[in-house]
Every structure is written in structure tokens, then in C-alpha cells.
Amino acid sequence: MSNFYNKVTGEGWSRRQDGVAAFTITEVAATLTVATLVIIFFSWLVKKLIIKTKPSPPPPPGPIGLPILGHLLFIKPDFLHYVTKQSQIHGPIIKLQLGRKVYIIISSPSIAKQILKDHDAIFANRDIPMAAIKGTFGGLDIVWRSNGPELHKLRKLVVSEIMSNKGLNACYEFRRREIRHMVKNIHGKIGSPINLSEQIFLTTFNVTVNMLWGGSLNGKESNLGLEFKDRFEEFLRLMVEPNVSDMFPVLRPFDLQGIESKAKKNISWFYEFFESVIEQRRKLGEGPKMADSKDFLQQLLELNQTGDVKTSLSMKEINAMLLNIISGATDTTFTTMEWAMTELLRHPDKLRRVVDELDATISGPNIVEEFHLPRLLYLEAVVKETLRIHPPAPLLMPHMSSETTVVAGYTIPKNSNIFFNVWAIQRDADFWEDPLQFEPERENYDAGVGDVVALF
Ligand code: HEM
The missing domain is CATH 1.10.630.10 (Cytochrome P450)
Known part of the structure; x- marks a missing residue:
């Protein structure tokens, strides 16, 4: 009667002259394979049984x-x-x-x-909401981008060029000028009411855009800063508005509340604004020098022209990143300063x-x-x-x-x-x-x- 091994290999046991069983390499390999399969099967069975019997913790x-x-x-x-x-x-x-x-x-x-x-x-x-998908070219920015090498590339750029001591020192003069301008403005209005909130917003906004492209939106252009504020507040409102398209993905194609179309329309203003700044920069060449270093926009634009996929940035990524930084830096800093002044006055x-x-x-x-x-x-x-x-x-x-x-x-x-x-x-x-x-x-x-x- 053939044994189990024979059934698997089709070969007979080879016996040494002294009567002790001896195996060829093929036999050993086949035996090990069968044993491994049996072990895997039993571990799978045990695991399945354990998982079945051990309930996972509750939500x-x-x-x-x-x-x-x-x-x-x-x-x-x-x-x-x-x-x-x-x-x-x-x-x-x-x-x-x-x-x-x-x-x-x-x-x-x-x-x-x-x-x-x-x-x-x-x-x-x-989990990117529909309004943000529309507003960031499908999540090409830092805030909504999926975790992975592309996100790490963008973060590295911001940390090394903007948040670093080198980056902050490079635009110190711009910051100093804007703050002094605000103090002078407020001082000049002693005795009459002032809109502190507006003043603080414009200063924060100007400091941020200075950091990015060395320009300021003072004087005649201050209306642009305030328009940016209003439009951005509207965009934030659209992002946090409960949207049935997010809660019931099956309804996504219908945009029942019109949130996505409003977000798309609202955001196009920002991208047109950035495009005009970029266009101007391309006409004029490099922007104002900041302590012998290039400003952030210049660095972004240079990365747009490299052929290296590891470092290069598309124009959509550049636009989405500019929006991230201006909105991330301006609203948070401005709100904090406004509350600090309110608490001190109280x-x-x-x-x-x-x-x-x-x-x-x-x-x-x-x-x-x-x-x-x-x-x-x-x-x-x-x-x-x-x-x-x-x-x-x-x-x-x-x-x-x-x-x-x-x-x-x-x-x-x-x-x-x-x-x-x-x-x-x-x-x-x-x-x-x-x-x-x-x-x-x-x-x-x-x-x-x-x-x-x-x-x-
Ligand atoms: C009071 C000041 C600030 C507060 C409270 C604040 C708060 C935050 C919070 C809570 C996040 C999300 C973090 C996470 O979920 O992982 C964030 C992300 C971010 N912030 Fe700020 N921020 C401030 C100032 C700034 C400034 C000054 C800048 C730019 C110059 C900036 C740029 C960014 C960027 C680019 C991100 C996205 C980072 C990422 O996801 O990797 N923020 N911030």
C-alpha cells in the first residue's frame, strides 16, 4: 500500500543497505513543502477561529x-x-x-x-471635502494632499524656505517695515476711532505676501487685501458648510446645495490674482532681493522649470501652495492678534x-x-x-x-x-x-x- 509520501511524489521510499530510511533532496523538499502547507492551513484556521471568538473592541x-x-x-x-x-x-x-x-x-x-x-x-x-476638491485642483495643495513623497516634497520646501531661520531672516526687513507702518498709522489716529481688526489683517496679509514675493498691498492696493479677506472667509464658510455630497457620496454628481460650484467660482478669483502676480514677475525678472536670497515665488517658479520629477512643481501646485500659505498664515495670525488686543483692553x-x-x-x-x-x-x-x-x-x-x-x-x-x-x-x-x-x-x-x- 502506498504511503502518504508516495501519493504526493509518486516515488517509493529509498532504503539504505543498513535498513535506515534515506531521502533524496527532491523528497526532502517535497516533504517540507507539504509540511509548510499543512502548518499554514492550520494557522489560518486557528486565526480565523480566534478572530471569530474574540470580538473587536466597541466603537x-x-x-x-x-x-x-x-x-x-x-x-x-x-x-x-x-x-x-x-x-x-x-x-x-x-x-x-x-x-x-x-x-x-x-x-x-x-x-x-x-x-x-x-x-x-x-x-x-x-478626507477631502468636495468644496476643497474644487478649490485645490483635486487636492494638489499641502493641506489636503495624500500622505506620500509628493506631500513630503511640498512640506520640505515650506519648512526649509519659509519657516527656517534663513527664510525668516531673509524677509526681516519687509516685516519690520510693515509693522512700523501699522504702528505709525494707528498712532496717527490717536483720539479718533480706528478699525483695529482691519489694520491688523492688512499688516498680517502684507507681511505674508512680502514673505512670498516681496510685494506689498499697501496704499491704493489695500482694498485688494480686504477683498482677499472677504473672499477667503466665504471660501472657509463653504468648506465647513455641511454638504450632502460629502455625507452621501452617491449624491456627488448633483451638487444639490450648489456648494461646489460656488467654491469653484469663489476660488477662481484667488488664482487669477496669483496668475497676475506671476505674470508680472515673469515680465520683470527676479523680484526684490531679500538679504541676498531669492524670494519664495522665485524659487517656486524655478522649480516649475526643472525637468526633475522629484523636485519640479506644476503651475497648479504653485497656485495651490500660494493659497495655502497666505490663508494659513494670515487668518490664524490675524485672529490671534485681534484676540490678544481684545483681552488686553479688557x-x-x-x-x-x-x-x-x-x-x-x-x-x-x-x-x-x-x-x-x-x-x-x-x-x-x-x-x-x-x-x-x-x-x-x-x-x-x-x-x-x-x-x-x-x-x-x-x-x-x-x-x-x-x-x-x-x-x-x-x-x-x-x-x-x-x-x-x-x-x-x-x-x-x-x-x-x-x-x-x-x-x-
Ligand atoms: C497662530 C498661528 C497658527 C496656527 C494656530 C496654525 C494652526 C495650524 C493647524 C492646526 C494646522 C493643521 C495641522 C495638522 O492637522 O496637521 C496648520 C497647518 C498648516 N499651517 Fe498653520 N497655523 C498658524 C500659523 C501659520 C503660519 C504663519 C503659516 C505660514 C507661514 C502656516 C502655514 C501652514 C501650512 C502650510 C499648513 C499645512 C501643513 C501640513 O499639512 O503639512 N501656519 N496650521
Whole structure:
């Protein structure tokens, strides 16, 4: 009777003269192959059984929603206040459903850290809304681009050319000029009412465009800055407006609320504006020199002409990037400065301390310079306290889970949108004494408790 081996190989056992079984290489290889297949099959079976018997952790808790719509009807008028209230009821990680989309809201620094640091690679993408698809040539910018070499290329460019000491020093003179211009303007209006918000916006905007292409939009062109502000606020409104095309992808072709067409129309103004700046630059050659270095626009345009795919940038990428930087830098900085001034005006004793510190640090008729900043510690605390109570991006930018992942004992489904409620974290009485009080004298900023922005 043939044995198992014979059935597999069709060969007989070869026996040595001394009666001990001996095998050829083919026989050994075939035996090992069969054994491996058997082991793989059994491991697969065991794994399947274990998975079947061991249930995965539950999804995060949350309020009960309506069939199909989920929580869609409850998030208006204010998404931030709705999610904060639900987190107070259900805990630091909650789940909401808006149509087919799952939203996870985090309001604990330690859970935020698990997502942003420990599972960074899984949560590095974003779920791009339809309005942003229309506004960024399908997500060619830094904010919405999928994680990968292309995104790393764009980030590297911004970090090395704009955020670096070299980049910041190169446009120091432009920054100094704009700030002095604003101070002079405000000083000239002593005794009469001024629109501080407008002044601060224009200065921030001019500083940013100076950083990019060495130009300013002062004087006659200041209307352009204000138009930029209005149009950008409209674009932001369209991006955060709950859009049924995002919540029910099957409805995407219909643009039922007209959000995508409005976003496309709204955004074309920005790209026409950039095109005119680029056109002008191409006619005039290189822009104003910044401490012997090329400005950012010049560098971008040069990258447009290289044939190297690793470094080259398309004109669409350049346009989307300019919009990212102007909008990312302007709105956040302007809002922070406006809140800082508001809080100081509400608290004259704190304002007095800022002025006293400036007087003690800057001698005689001199004007404050950036190199004074390391000695202006109270002013720094005022900025930190302003960012704590009034974070310009209260839910940060949503991240997306690229895989189903277990975090803090809960299963976060693949493709969920993750929001970090820094607004609530930074007002949490567990971390901050008397949290709603504007108190730059606090000492625990550097302890990192609740300062989630430090994770980026
Ligand atoms: C008070 C000041 C600012 C705040 C609170 C702020 C906040 C943020 C937040 C929350 C994100 C999203 C991070 C993430 O989800 O991964 C972000 C991204 C970004 N910010 Fe800012 N920002 C500020 C100033 C600036 C400035 C001055 C610039 C430019 C000069 C800038 C350019 C950008 C860019 C390009 C991104 C996209 C980065 C990426 O996804 O890799 N921001 N910012």
C-alpha cells in the first residue's frame, strides 16, 4: 500500500543497505513543502477561529442618531458647541455619524497623542471635502494632499524656505517695515476711532505676501487685501458648510446645495490674482532681493522649470501652495492678534504689565525689534494665554484613519474623520485652574498639559 509520501511524489521510499530510511533532496523538499502547507492551513484556521471568538473592541460611545441621517440635524447652528456638549456627556472620545461619514471627536490630550504620535502614519491623511476638491485642483495643495513623497516634497520646501531661520531672516526687513507702518498709522489716529481688526489683517496679509514675493498691498492696493479677506472667509464658510455630497457620496454628481460650484467660482478669483502676480514677475525678472536670497515665488517658479520629477512643481501646485500659505498664515495670525488686543483692553492691569516690560527692555527712543522677543517673557505669556482661550483652529484640521484602528480601547473605523477639540481641552478645569480667566501669569504652559498644538 502506498504511503502518504508516495501519493504526493509518486516515488517509493529509498532504503539504505543498513535498513535506515534515506531521502533524496527532491523528497526532502517535497516533504517540507507539504509540511509548510499543512502548518499554514492550520494557522489560518486557528486565526480565523480566534478572530471569530474574540470580538473587536466597541466603537466610541456617542449620542443616539437618526436612521440614515445620523446626527446631521443636530449639528447646527454650532458644530463646536454641539460636540463639546456631547463629549461632556459621553467622554473624551466620541463617535458621530453624518450620513455615511463617521466623525470621531477627541477631547483628551493623551488620546490625541496616541493618534498624532503613536499611530501617526495611519492618521496622516485627510478626507477631502468636495468644496476643497474644487478649490485645490483635486487636492494638489499641502493641506489636503495624500500622505506620500509628493506631500513630503511640498512640506520640505515650506519648512526649509519659509519657516527656517534663513527664510525668516531673509524677509526681516519687509516685516519690520510693515509693522512700523501699522504702528505709525494707528498712532496717527490717536483720539479718533480706528478699525483695529482691519489694520491688523492688512499688516498680517502684507507681511505674508512680502514673505512670498516681496510685494506689498499697501496704499491704493489695500482694498485688494480686504477683498482677499472677504473672499477667503466665504471660501472657509463653504468648506465647513455641511454638504450632502460629502455625507452621501452617491449624491456627488448633483451638487444639490450648489456648494461646489460656488467654491469653484469663489476660488477662481484667488488664482487669477496669483496668475497676475506671476505674470508680472515673469515680465520683470527676479523680484526684490531679500538679504541676498531669492524670494519664495522665485524659487517656486524655478522649480516649475526643472525637468526633475522629484523636485519640479506644476503651475497648479504653485497656485495651490500660494493659497495655502497666505490663508494659513494670515487668518490664524490675524485672529490671534485681534484676540490678544481684545483681552488686553479688557484687562487694563495686564496691559500695564506688557507696557512696563517693554519700557524696561527697550531703552530710550528705540522701537521694539524681533531680537528683543526672548526678553519679553510676559508678552510671550500673553500670546500663549490668548492661543489657549481662543485657538484659531478650535478643532484643528480633521485627520482621517486609513485603517480600522483600536485607540483608547475603542475601534475607530477606516475612513473616519478625526477632530481634536483643542478648544475644550484648553478650557478643561482638570488641567487649568479657573480656565475661562485670562491669566498670562499661569505657570503650566511648558508642562505641555493640554497644549495639544505642541504636538504638531
Ligand atoms: C497662530 C498661528 C497658527 C496656527 C494656530 C496654525 C494652526 C495650524 C493647524 C492646526 C494646522 C493643521 C495641522 C495638522 O492637522 O496637521 C496648520 C497647518 C498648516 N499651517 Fe498653520 N497655523 C498658524 C500659523 C501659520 C503660519 C504663519 C503659516 C505660514 C507661514 C502656516 C502655514 C501652514 C501650512 C502650510 C499648513 C499645512 C501643513 C501640513 O499639512 O503639512 N501656519 N496650521
